[in-house]
Amino acid sequence: MKIISHRGASGYAPENTLKAFKLAVEMGSRDFEFDVHQTRDGVLVVHHDFSLKETSGRDLKIAGLEYSELKKVNVAAYFKADTAFQRVPRLEEVIDIIGPGSRWLNFEVKNDNNLYPGIEEKLLAFLRSKPGLFEKAMVSSFDYGTLKRFRELSPELKLAYLGHNLRAVLLLPAIKKAKAIGAVNFHMALRIAFGLNVSRLRKAGFRVCVYTVNTKKDALRMKAIGVDGIFTNYPDIMGSWVLKG
Numbered sequence: 430m431k432i433i434s435h436r437g438a439s440g441y442a443p444e445n446t447l448k449a450f451k452l453a454v455e456m457g458s459r460d461f462e463f464d465v466h467q468t469r470d471g472v473l474v475v476h477h478d479f480s481l482k483e484t485s486g487r488d489l490k491i492a493g494l495e496y497s498e499l500k501k502v503n504v505a506a507y508f509k510a511d512t513a514f515q516r517v518p519r520l521e522e523v524i525d526i527i528g529p530g531s532r533w534l535n536f537e538v539k540n541d542n543n544l545y546p547g548i549e550e551k552l553l554a555f556l557r558s559k560p561g562l563f564e565k566a567m568v569s570s571f572d573y574g575t576l577k578r579f580r581e582l583s584p585e586l587k588l589a590y591l592g593h594n595l596r597a598v599l600l601l602p603a604i605k606k607a608k609a610i611g612a613v614n615f616h617m618a619l620r621i622a623f624g625l626n627v628s629r630l631r632k633a634g635f636r637v638c639v640y641t642v643n644t645k646k647d648a649l650r651m652k653a654i655g656v657d658g659i660f661t662n663y664p665d666i667m668g669s670w671v672l673k674g
Contacts, residue, residue, distance in 0.1 A: 430658060430659065431638065432460065432659060433461065434462065436464070437452065438458070440663040443507070443515050445464060448515055450526045457665070460531070460532055460658065461527050466491045473551060473552060479492065483507060485504050500516045502516065531565060535589065539571075540570060567614060568589070569589035570591060573606060576588055580611055584611075587614070590603065590610070597626055600630075604633050616638045618639070622651065623654070627654050628655075631655060636658075639660070641661065643662055648667055
């Protein structure tokens with residue numbers, strides 16, 4: 430079972446920052462998840478929300494800022510344990526840190542309602558610009574139109590299906606949608622990650638990864654029901670618990 434660093438080692442450092450990714454690497458992480466946006470001037474960057482409000486306290490939208498403006502904002506302001514200045518990193522900077530030793534990279538593209546026109550082409554070009562990166566990359570998105578555009582642009586790209594507010598009763602329709610775009614992974618919330626649901630997904634041919642798993646009890650339960658990977662904010666202790674369990 431993969432132990433996937435969720436936004437870096439985000440239990441210990443401000444999420445999706447260079448500090449969090451460096452720490453995850455130091456902890457031995459080789460599987461990573463992070464979120465991709467695009468600035469007004471077309472720079473691919475890593476941050477969770479469309480707005481900087483939750484991380485900086487300032488309700489600024491990434492889509493409305495050029496990178497020269499964005500990089501001046503402290504996105505560690507929310508992290509009480511360490512509020513020292515951290516900026517939103519460029520995607521290339523993140524890959525320079527985690528890419529060399531990585532096995533698997535989940536690029537979650539935030540592009541609801543095609544907010545960032547052309548982000549699919551730009552990310553694909555980036556993945557193909559570095560040796561070996563395309564092969565270890567997986568792209569996921571809550572926006573189904575974004576996944577469809579990725580598939581149209583690249584039959585070979587590995588895709589993962591994500592569903593908004595997914596419930597067990599909606600699982601079968603979601604499976605059909607995931608198959609329609611040729612997804613190989615299905616990423617689901619811990620709250621619906623039960624044995625029957627995981628079994629259905631695996632029988633449908635998907636590898637299943639679950640977010641966000643931060644306790645020993647949940648990690649061992651995911652391992653027991655055959656999950657392929659867990660996204661966690663604590664990759665060091667989670668890996669230790671799973672191996673010992």
